[in-house]
Amino acid sequence: xxxxxxxxxxxxxxxxxxxxxxxxxxxxxxxxxxxxxxxxxxxxxxxxxxxxxxxxxxxxxxxxxxxxxxxxxxxxxxxxxxxxxxxxxxxxxxxxxxxxxxxxxxxxxxxxxxxxxxxxxxxxxxxxxxxxxxxxxxxxxxxxxxxxxxxxxxxxxxxxxxxxxxxxxxxxxxxxxxxxxxxxxxxxxxxxxxxxxxxxxxxxxxxxxxxxxxxxxxxxxxxxxxxxxxxxxxxxxxxxxxxxxxxxxxxxxxxxxxxxxxxxxxxxxxxxxxxxxxxxxxxxxxxxxxxxxxxxxxxxxxxxxxxxxxxxxxxxxxxxxxxxxxxxxxxxxxxxxxxxxxxxxxxxxxxxxxxxxxxxxxxxxxxxxxxxxxxxxxxxxxxxxxxxxxxxxxxxxxxxxxxxxxxxxxxxxxxxxxxxxxxxxxxxxxxxxxxxxxxxxxxxxxxxxxxxxxxxxxxxxxxxxxxxxxxxxxxxxxxxxxxxxxxxxxxxxxxxxxxxxxxxxxxxxxxxxxxxxxxxxxxxxxxxxxxxxxxxxxxxxxxxxxxxxxxxxxxxxxxxxxxxxxxxxxxxxxxxxxxxxxxxxxxx
Numbered sequence: 001x002x003x004x005x006x007x008x009x010x011x012x013x014x015x016x017x018x019x020x021x022x023x024x025x026x027x028x029x030x031x032x033x034x035x036x037x038x039x040x041x042x043x044x045x046x047x048x049x050x051x052x053x054x055x056x057x058x059x060x061x062x063x064x065x066x067x068x069x070x071x072x073x074x075x076x077x078x079x080x081x082x083x084x085x086x087x088x089x090x091x092x093x094x095x096x097x098x099x100x101x102x103x104x105x106x107x108x109x110x111x112x113x114x115x116x117x118x119x120x121x122x123x124x125x126x127x128x129x130x131x132x133x134x135x136x137x138x139x140x141x142x143x144x145x146x147x148x149x150x151x152x153x154x155x156x157x158x159x160x161x162x163x164x165x166x167x168x169x170x171x172x173x174x175x176x177x178x179x180x181x182x183x184x185x186x187x188x189x190x191x192x193x194x195x196x197x198x199x200x201x202x203x204x205x206x207x208x209x210x211x212x213x214x215x216x217x218x219x220x221x222x223x224x225x226x227x228x229x230x231x232x233x234x235x236x237x238x239x240x241x242x243x244x245x246x247x248x249x250x251x252x253x254x255x256x257x258x259x260x261x262x263x264x265x266x267x268x269x270x271x272x273x274x275x276x277x278x279x280x281x282x283x284x285x286x287x288x289x290x291x292x293x294x295x296x297x298x299x300x301x302x303x304x305x306x307x308x309x310x311x312x313x314x315x316x317x318x319x320x321x322x323x324x325x326x327x328x329x330x331x332x333x334x335x336x337x338x339x340x341x342x343x344x345x346x347x348x349x350x351x352x353x354x355x356x357x358x359x360x361x362x363x364x365x366x367x368x369x370x371x372x373x374x375x376x377x378x379x380x381x382x383x384x385x386x387x388x389x390x391x392x393x394x395x396x397x398x399x400x401x402x403x404x405x406x407x408x409x410x411x412x413x414x415x416x417x418x419x420x421x422x423x424x425x426x427x428x429x430x431x432x433x434x435x436x437x438x439x440x441x442x443x444x445x446x447x448x449x450x451x452x453x454x455x456x457x458x459x460x461x462x463x464x465x466x467x468x469x470x471x472x473x474x475x476x477x478x479x480x481x482x483x484x485x486x487x488x489x490x491x492x493x494x495x496x497x498x499x500x501x502x503x504x505x506x507x508x509x510x511x512x513x514x515x516x517x518x519x520x521x522x523x524x525x526x527x528x529x530x531x532x533x534x535x536x537x538x539x540x541x542x543x544x545x546x547x548x549x550x551x552x553x554x555x556x557x558x559x560x561x562x563x564x565x566x567x568x569x570x571x572x573x574x575x576x577x578x579x580x581x582x583x584x585x586x587x588x
Contacts, residue, residue: 021276021301022345023503024061025382025493026111026389030353031068031090032076033446034392036458043446043457045091049099054475056106058395058486059493062276063103064111064219066353068096072122074188075412076444078221079120083206100214111217111276112210116203117225118189125202126190130174130181140199142182142191144171144232152178155242161234162246167416170246182232184225184250186412194226194259204266211267217276218267220300223260224281224288227253239315240424251283257291260299269298278347280304286339293344302345302387308332309355319417319434324362326515326535334509334520337385341506346386350377351394356442358391360400364537364576367472370397372576375488375559379578380518380533382492385507390489392447396478397485400442401467406432410464414439450476491557499582501527516540517573529556530581534573542571553583 035047045068055063068090070082077087086093103110119126128137144159146152153173159180162170164187171180172187182191192199207218228250235244260279268275279292279300289303311328314320340346350358359365363373374397382388403409406418406428414435421431435441441464446457448470454462455470467473478484496502505524511517516536522529530550534540544550550567557580567581 018504019301020274021062021387023496023500024276024387025059025496026062026064026387027055027058027060028064028066028352028389028391030066030392030444032463033444033457035447035449036460036462039458039460040089041458041460041463042089044089045086045095045099049095049102052102052106052108054479055108057479057490058390059490059497060108060390062109062111062217064217064278064389065099065113067113067115072120072188074120075186078115079118079186079189080115081120081122082124084209097213104214109216109276110214111219111278112215113221114207114218114223115221116192117222118183118185118191121188121190123190130177133177133179139196140193142193142228142232143174143177143179144182145179152180160232160246160249161237161242161244162249163238163241163243166413167420169243184222191228192226194255195228195230200259200262201266204263207263207267211271211275216274217278219278219280221280222282223279223300224252224256224284224292225250226259227256229253247283252281252288257297257299260292261297264298264300272298277301278304282306286336289336289346290339290344293340295343302347304347304349305336307336312361318438319421321434321437326518327513329362330509330512330518333384334507334512337507337509341385346384347389348381348384348386349389349391350381351443352389352391353443354440355391356438356440357398357400358394359397360442361437362535365399366537369537369576370399371485372559373397374485376533376535376576376578378485378489378492379557379559379580380531380535382496383502383522383529383531383580384520385503385505385522388492388496391443395486395489396448396473396475398445398448398473399467399469400436401445401465403432403436403439403441406435408465409435409439409441411440411444414441448474450474488559495557499527499529500524501529505529511542514540514542517542526584528583530567530583531578532571532573532581533578534576537575539575540573542573544569544571550581550583553581556580556582 029048031048032043034043035051036043037046067077068086069080070085070087071077071080086096100110125137125140128135129141146157147159150157158169158171164170165185170182170184173180183189184191194200232249235246237244277300281303284303284305292299292303308329312322312324314322336346350362358377359370359374363377409415418431445464446462446466448455450456451471451474455466455474478486501522501524505522508521510519516534517540518533518535520531532542560577
């Protein structure tokens with residue numbers, strides 16, 4: 001890595017006013033699939049604690065841990081029944097304190113996954129709310145009677161026609177009180193009524209409680225859904241369905257900016273120089289994101305947007321699989337880079353616990369090309385402007401699982417889709433093919449630590465089958481191989497830490513109409529990076545009119561053995577090849 005620091009006198013040090021998280025890299029841990037310490041087949045906090053040295057070696061700055069709170073586990077801990085306790089599956093509060101201390105001792109931070117759009121239907125707040133029509137907490141959730149002119153429980157009696165994200169009605173009838181409650185996700189995940197100030201204060205108090213325990217950041221799950229547009233009304237019917245699309249009533253609702261600013265003032269204010277806040281926001285536009293992340297508005301530091309991971313969806317949604325066009329991907333990501341160029345900030349990601357594995361989706365999981373495509377995807381992503389996120393196993397090039405039957409799926413979204421697709425007469429082979437590509441279970445197979453039994457994820461039976469390729473793709477093999485995907489990620493993380501142009505430079509897209517090559521430049525003062533990537537399984541030619549301007553550049557990073565010849569006007573890139581050049585223009 002000598003080349004990264006040998007000319008440090010040329011590097012402009014960013015102003016102290018620049019937030020630390022612009023130069024940071026975040027690593028997401030899905031705890032039930034990361035490392036199991038007690039042999040029950042489910043990952044836990046003590047398993048995570050045992051792997052902190054690995055994360056420190058990788059070089060990440062922040063560890064985002066998916067929810068580990070007490071939960072009935074209908075949606076793998078995203079249905080929370082107690083915000084102030086750790087689920088016994090994962091350990092104890094003392095374990096969470098040890099995790100925080102262990103991260104801090106190694107110079108890393110903990111970002112907690114906050115789910116406050118909804119609670120479990122077993123949360124004490126909801127148990128009180130459903131106990132009677134006049135309970136003081138009745139208004140903590142969204143309760144509505146049957147649609148006028150209908151009888152509760154009959155088809156079509158739901159207060160609105162909205163479909164949930166898990167392929168069912170967004171309303172469930174409570175037999176005891178005769179009213180319906182709203183749930184945008186599972187019927188076990190009940191939407192909180194943020195219109196009620198008591199709800200908001202209860203949420204803020206809980207978040208402050210965790211920050212006092214040492215948590216350094218908040219990743220806020222579907223946080224742009226907390227404001228609903230009143231009155232709640234039907235949405236347009238979805239093709240071939242009796243359900244409607246209600247997103248206009250709850251995506252970025254009328255009070256969303258007010259609520260997020262209030263959360264910032266009640267929870268974050270006074271700690272904003274050291275904390276990081278991230279809003280997961282399905283359906284958010286670049287215009288919305290600019291408002292959410294404008295520092296002067298004090299709402300969130302960055303957003304997770306979904307536009308680029310929906311480009312290969314057909315009209316039927318995520319399980320309607322379509323080929324991804326590189327031109328669409330470049331247009332989307334380039335537009336977000338441009339929109340947030342002067343103010344605001346982006347989260348950069350290819351995959352997470354809700355998305356299939358990046359190599360199988362955007363790259364190639366062909367064994368001959370897998371490693372090259374994994375390195376390419378990492379390079380392209382990490383050298384954009386924004387804060388990059390690594391999902392566990394991504395740094396190894398882990399792939400989708402080779403599902404052979406529909407009985408193998410565990411994820412509630414996949415299981416619900418399967419049931420409704422079969423009821424609609426969809427062929428079982430077509431269902432299996434869709435799930436192979438898009439099921440969230442692809443991301444949730446256990447971490448592959450070595451070539452031992454179950455990849456040494458657990459000494460018991462893993463809750464979800466481990467990918468059979470763990471014998472070839474695992475931590476032990478890659479840490480010991482300087483040419484591995486793991487070490488390529490280490491180099492990219494080091495680049496972000498050591499070259500301010502990576503975190504703070506501008507962004508210019510090149511070859512916007514090229515159907516194979518993704519290329520761009522990053523520039524900050526007297527430094528410029530050029531990224532050239534062939535995102536295809538065929539050779540590609542880049543005709544570079546300004547090659548002479550790069551004649552003194554150095555090849556900073558590549559995923560193939562390559563000589564140090566100057567950049568040529570016509571460059572042939574092999575399948576899934578990426579090159580990064582660094583230029584320091586001569587001063588006049």
